[in-house]
Each structure stands twice: as C-alpha cells, then as structure tokens.
Amino acid sequence: METANFFRQIAQMDINSKLTLSITKATENRILVSILIENDSCADKAKNVIPPFNLKGSPEELDNGFFEHIKKPVQMADGLISNMQNFLMGLETAQANSAMEKQKSDKEKAKGRKYSEAILKADALAKVGKYKEAWTALPKVGDYPENKEDIRKKQDEYEKQFVPNLWSASEQKAEQVNEQEKVDQEEYNP
Secondary structure, eight states, X not given: OOOOOHHHHHHHTOOSSEEEEEEEEEETTEEEEEEEEEOTTOOOGGGGGOOOEEEEEOHHXXXXXXXXXXXXXXXXXXXXXXXXXXXXXXXXXXXXXSHHXXXXXXXXXXXXXXXXHHHHHHHHHHHTTOHHHHHXXXXXXXXXXXXXXXXXXXXXXXXXXXXXXXXXXXXXHHHHHHHHHHHHXXXXXX
C-alpha cells in the first residue's frame, strides 16, 4: 500500500488556523485546489476578506509541488490572522489598563459610595423622625437615574410622614368642629 505524507506535511506546517480544502477537476487533466484559511477565535472581521488560495495543475504537478507552493502563503495568512487576534487582545488589555479607564472606574466607585452614604444618612434621619431632612438627604434622581425607582420609593415613604393627607386632615378637622360644637352646646344648654 502506498503511503501519502499529506497529513504529516500539513501537521509540520504548524498553523493555528483551520484549512478548508476544495478539490475540483478543472479539465480532463487539470485539478483546481482551493484552500480557505479560517480562524474562529479571531474577532477581527478583516479576516473574512482573505481570499482562498487557489492552485491549479496536473495531478503529477500537484503531487510533486503542492506543499512547496502552499506552505508560504498559508503560513502568511495564518500569521496575519493570529496577529489580528493578538492585536485585538492587546487593545482590550490596553484599554482596561488605561488611565482614562481607571479614572472612569474610580469615578463610578466614588459615585456608588456617595449614593450609599446618602441613603444611609436619609435612613438615619428617618429613624429619628426627621422625615423632611431625610427626604432632602436622599440622592437626586437626576444624578442616579439607574436608582430612580428606589429613590422615588423612599421619597414617597418619607413624604407620607411629613405631608398631611388632605382627606384625613379634613376628616380630622370635621371631627374637631363637631366635638367643639357639642361642647359649645353643652355649655349653653346645661
């Protein structure tokens, strides 16, 4: 049985990308081999513009010179794709480590700390019955739109304590008036 060293030679090329081979009989004694180099781990869309490498020849020509003709172009394309991926990873690392990104992260932490401190202060004031001060101590919704619902909920909770309910206030007033009228009538009608 005749051994073909095809796969050993592919393995010796030491490439990280996927090779897709398409073999087509072009004419009666010519074969067209198309090699597409792909690497799914590379996020750069530029990799998709790399065209397939095409090689056409007689079966004998391809048997004798296939690897020496494809080795350099395939390795170059594989290296380019690998460099694209390394470049993108380097950009991400640089961005994450940049002073601007760290400053942004520090600002977000400080903002979160200020929010927490304001909520704690408001809760402490509410516990001692200072609801107006608690309401004022709450963070502003415009400064913390991501916490809008929580802030509004606390505002409503505190408002209920320091803003009289119009209906209950008028009912209380009516009761007071009725009681005063009874007292007045009892004084005049002994």
